[in-house]
Amino acid sequence: MSSLNNKVSHTVALGDGRRASNGMDTFIKRITMEAGKAVLKRFGKDGVHYSKSKHAYDVVTKADLLSEKMIISAILKKYPAHSILSEEEGEINAGSDYRWIIDPIDGTMNFASSVPLFGVMVCLAHRNTVKLSAIYLPVTDELFFAEADKGAYLNGKRIHCSTTKKLDASSGCGFVGSRKRTLNFVKKLLGVIRGEQLFLNSFGCISMNSCYVACGRKDWAVSLYGEIHDFAPTYLILKEAGCTVTNCKGEPWKMGDNEAVAANPPLHLQLLKLTKGV
Amino acid sequence: MSSLNNKVSHTVALGDGRRASNGMDTFIKRITMEAGKAVLKRFGKDGVHYSKSKHAYDVVTKADLLSEKMIISAILKKYPAHSILSEEEGEINAGSDYRWIIDPIDGTMNFASSVPLFGVMVCLAHRNTVKLSAIYLPVTDELFFAEADKGAYLNGKRIHCSTTKKLDASSGCGFVGSRKRTLNFVKKLLGVIRGEQLFLNSFGCISMNSCYVACGRKDWAVSLYGEIHDFAPTYLILKEAGCTVTNCKGEPWKMGDNEAVAANPPLHLQLLKLTKGV
Numbered sequence: 001m002s003s004l005n006n007k008v009s010h011t012v013a014l015g016d017g018r019r020a021s022n023g024m025d026t027f028i029k030r031i032t033m034e035a036g037k038a039v040l041k042r043f044g045k046d047g048v049h050y051s052k053s054k055h056a057y058d059v060v061t062k063a064d065l066l067s068e069k070m071i072i073s074a075i076l077k078k079y080p081a082h083s084i085l086s087e088e089e090g091e092i093n094a095g096s097d098y099r100w101i102i103d104p105i106d107g108t109m110n111f112a113s114s115v116p117l118f119g120v121m122v123c124l125a126h127r128n129t130v131k132l133s134a135i136y137l138p139v140t141d142e143l144f145f146a147e148a149d150k151g152a153y154l155n156g157k158r159i160h161c162s163t164t165k166k167l168d169a170s171s172g173c174g175f176v177g178s179r180k181r182t183l184n185f186v187k188k189l190l191g192v193i194r195g196e197q198l199f200l201n202s203f204g205c206i207s208m209n210s211c212y213v214a215c216g217r218k219d220w221a222v223s224l225y226g227e228i229h230d231f232a233p234t235y236l237i238l239k240e241a242g243c244t245v246t247n248c249k250g251e252p253w254k255m256g257d258n259e260a261v262a263a264n265p266p267l268h269l270q271l272l273k274l275t276k277g278v
Numbered sequence: 279m280s281s282l283n284n285k286v287s288h289t290v291a292l293g294d295g296r297r298a299s300n301g302m303d304t305f306i307k308r309i310t311m312e313a314g315k316a317v318l319k320r321f322g323k324d325g326v327h328y329s330k331s332k333h334a335y336d337v338v339t340k341a342d343l344l345s346e347k348m349i350i351s352a353i354l355k356k357y358p359a360h361s362i363l364s365e366e367e368g369e370i371n372a373g374s375d376y377r378w379i380i381d382p383i384d385g386t387m388n389f390a391s392s393v394p395l396f397g398v399m400v401c402l403a404h405r406n407t408v409k410l411s412a413i414y415l416p417v418t419d420e421l422f423f424a425e426a427d428k429g430a431y432l433n434g435k436r437i438h439c440s441t442t443k444k445l446d447a448s449s450g451c452g453f454v455g456s457r458k459r460t461l462n463f464v465k466k467l468l469g470v471i472r473g474e475q476l477f478l479n480s481f482g483c484i485s486m487n488s489c490y491v492a493c494g495r496k497d498w499a500v501s502l503y504g505e506i507h508d509f510a511p512t513y514l515i516l517k518e519a520g521c522t523v524t525n526c527k528g529e530p531w532k533m534g535d536n537e538a539v540a541a542n543p544p545l546h547l548q549l550l551k552l553t554k555g556v
Contacts, residue, residue, distance in 0.1 A: 044418065113495045114418065114420075114495065115490070115495065116394050116395075116417050116418050117394075117395075139394050139417060140322070140392065140394050142392075168456070175477075176454055176464075176477070176478040176479075176480060177474070177476050177477045177478060178446070178468065178471040178472075178473060178474050178475065178476035178477075179474045180474070183468050183471075186454075186464070186468060187465065187468060190456065190461050190464060190465060193456040193461075194456075195456060196455070196456050196457045196458070197456065198455050198456035199453075199454070199455045199456075199480075199482070200454040200455060200480055201454075201480050201481070201482055202454060202477075202478055202479050202480040202481075203479070203480075203481070204477070204479055212393070217391045217392065217393065
């Protein structure tokens with residue numbers, strides 16, 4: 001434990017029955033929603049500010065930077081000793097046991113092209129275990145929240161993943177494109193499915209995929225590319241909604257896994273057969 | 279020409295330079311937007327009212343029926359002799375040369391499960407040729423409109439399809455699922471693509487796919503299943519935005535084709551190689 005961390009004494013849910021009694025749950029919800037509402041005000045106005053790589057989805061808008069600034073400022077003010085890892089800004093205050101992980105806009109490519117599929121994600125990890133997570137989908141004014149061992153919620157109501165059992169008749173979420181592992185997975189999936197009842201949405205937005213699976217709108221999500229800010233916040237929402245969340249090999253998802261397979265347990269088993277080795 | 283039709287004398291654009299001078303353009307935009315705004319008010323509230331088939335997407339909500347009623351009432355009041363073909367209601371006043379084709383909610387499965395991807399579509403055909411079309415995407419308050427030979431517009435501004443030339447680096451829209459022709463197409467597509475720059479969105483909403491291609495947000499759309507109310511309204515918006523729109527064999531899209539391949543000319547040629555025979 002770092003010396004920085006010794007100075008703080010927040011009781012975020014630690015799996016021992018204590019709650020985030022000092023208002024961390026309220027705080028994370030508030031900052032995520034506030035940033036999301038600011039982002040929404042810029043929707044349809046912001047184009048791409050700059051590109052981070054050759055990939056079309058790897059872009060940044062002014063709204064990403066605004067959202068990030070709002071969230072980081074709020075955390076630094078209230079929890080100055082905590083570590084922060086944010087998509088654009090990188091690492092701040094490295095070394096604390098408490099680490100906030102931020103995706104200021106997930107689905108930036110959609111946002112920048114006026115496609116209403118994007119979210120703002122913030123989570124708090126304690127010693128690399130995610131304890132609190134908030135995802136706000138501004139267009140539909142939906143706030144998804146989870147606290148470790150305390151369940152997942154949509155606008156304050158408890159949510160659960162679907163009970164669909166057959167992959168052949170399920171509705172999944174994933175990215176469809178020509179990156180190698182995606183190709184492998186989609187080809188395998190389309191090769192084994194029998195019947196005409198499978199649907200695969202490709203929204204281009206991991207926050208939306210995950211929240212939709214968590215509340216049972218969709219049955220499963222497979223994400224083969226991404227970074228810590230994509231997976232840490234979505235992991236806890238999915239897990240607390242009853243999903244099994246693993247890497248492609250089937251090991252429980254942990255910080256550092258840049259892939260995730262999430263579904264209710266019977267569907268998850270069927271998906272794992274397809275994701276192993278992709 | 280039916281006797282009913284002889285009673286009306288509207289000058290909808292007939293390709294001879296005459297405009298819809300009697301306000302049909304204003305009328306179609308108004309009724310489409312009004313229905314869309316009514317639909318939006320019910321978004322997040324309406325579940326599935328009934329199912330039309332075993333397919334999960336083949337559902338009807340109370341909002342579909344409300345939207346349909348609003349649009350049909352308005353048409354019957356203003357153009358009582360015209361034919362109307364609507365998704366849920368079927369054919370009304372069959373036999374007129376003028377025929378309104380209505381999809382009261384396109385993307386009902388999304389709408390019913392609180393996914394913000396749906397549209398309201400109305401078009402007017404004269405002797406089986408689409409002359410006017412309006413598509414309203416309520417969530418983003420976007421009205422797409424086209425008049426034959428007069429261009430396509432988004433909220434009053436002229437729009438054009440993208441100029442992307444390489445399918446390998448394009449962003450497409452299509453439905454991904456396990457219906458046979460879809461499987462064939464997606465497998466062929468993923469088999470020929472080189473590099474990691476292809477993206478395929480599967481929004482589950484043909485109105486959105488088509489409008490996004492028409493305004494250049496996405497590069498192409500392939501739709502292999504659907505009905506006249508899916509294709510007639512989207513066809514004109516796409517064509518007037520500069521797309522080539524054909525059936526899978528490459529013949530110009532015509533009323534009765536329940537499939538469509540749409541893109542700028544060079545991309546369209548590349549897509550046709552994949553859609554022939556699926």
